[in-house]
Amino acid sequence: MVDYFQALGVSVPRLLAGTGLTQSNLNDPDTDILARQELRLVANILAQVSDAQAHATALGNRYHYSAYGLWGYGLVCCNTVEQALALALKYLPLTYAFSGVDYREDGDQAVLSFTPPPLEPDISQFLLARDMVAAVLLVRELVGDSFNQIVNSPVSYGAGSNDVVFPKKLLDRSLPQANAVTAAMCEQQCRELIHRRRISSGVTADVEQFLRGQRWQKPVLAEVAQYLNMSERSLKRHLQQEGASFRELVEQYRSSEACRLLQQHDLLVSEIALRLGFSDTSTFSQAFKRWHGISPSSYQKKCRNL
Incomplete structure (x- = not known):
């Protein structure tokens, strides 16, 4: 950059x-x-x-597979596109992407869905565009020129989601630089990197991971403690030693999740309040103003204008 x-x-x-x-x-x-x-x-x-937003696409086209280190080389050495996709999603935290990436299949189509990161709208939009273009470039480098037809396909604006769609049969394609031994070695090292990060980040990161996995449910301390196989008292003590608290982590989760949901144009503020466990829209609005300084409806309108 x-x-x-x-x-x-x-x-x-x-x-x-x-x-x-x-x-x-x-x-x-x-x-x-x-x-x-x-x-x-x-x-x-x-x-x-x-005009920085206009440069996000060109910037994304600079993220070649070699920029990702072991993760990128591991993808190149996979036997098929399907194997590379599975590896990519499994170790996504090792990349530069701030956007969330999910995969689904719709008939004979494969769909990569990108969720904007829960940040200020202009920053979120910039990173989303960069991450999507970088992902398309990566697939093109893996598959070769046959992917150009997808890259050059029409772009639809104003949609309810941010998707890259391609034929599902592409997943069966063999990769030209496949090497099973090297791919296995890269995956092993990616796994070790993730493990070291988890150890160094402590209990706080484990709690944050649990909260992200409990989407639409109100987090309860007892459930988190059970998930981590420790008592509530021990969990509180570990968080305190790391300079955090369960209440603060829940607030941070709700704050970021609120931003993410408000960027989805098909959701009402009242629906988002309910999903995040607030008793009513007014209580959610007060909390959102405390977190971000503006009302949820104003934030949503700002996102739609980008």
Whole structure:
């Protein structure tokens, strides 16, 4: 991202302002870049480039499979597109994507659905466009020129979901660089990376994962403790040691989930309030204003105008 927008004339110090990163950090393979640092960079881009949203597509086309490290090479070495897709979705947290990605089948069509990240609307829209184009590029590099017909197909705007649709028969296609041994080795290392992240992130990350899996249900401390095979008291103590609390984590989950749902144009504010466990729309609206400074209806309208 820095290289792309630097080429457009934006200075590196302006792009990296407030991220805590320097140019030398970006060139150091041992540097760990946090999500919040990347989000600050995106905010800087949107502030510095007047037509930044128009560049999201071109930016997405720079995310070649080699940019993803072990995850990308693992996909290339899979035997078939179907195997590569399964591996990609299983280890999606190892990628740059902020958008949620789900797969489903509809008759003879395969559908990749992209959920906008629960962020400020302009940042969410920028990242969604980048992530979708990057995913299409990745499939094209895996499959080859036969995927061009999908890339060049008409784009429909104003739809209720963000989907990439392609023939399901494409999943059976053998990949030209398949290597079962290398694919297995890459998957093993991806699995180890995920495991190390889980250990380093602690109980807080496990609670957050549980909350994401309990969509539409009101979270209860006892259920989370049972899921983690520990007592409620022990769970509270672990969270306190990590500087968190169950109540705060639930609030963060509801806040981000509210943003995600409000970006789906087919849902009413009253429906979203009910799904998130609020007793009524008024209580939800008050909570949303406390989280984001604007009403749910205003946020939803802002999303629709992007």
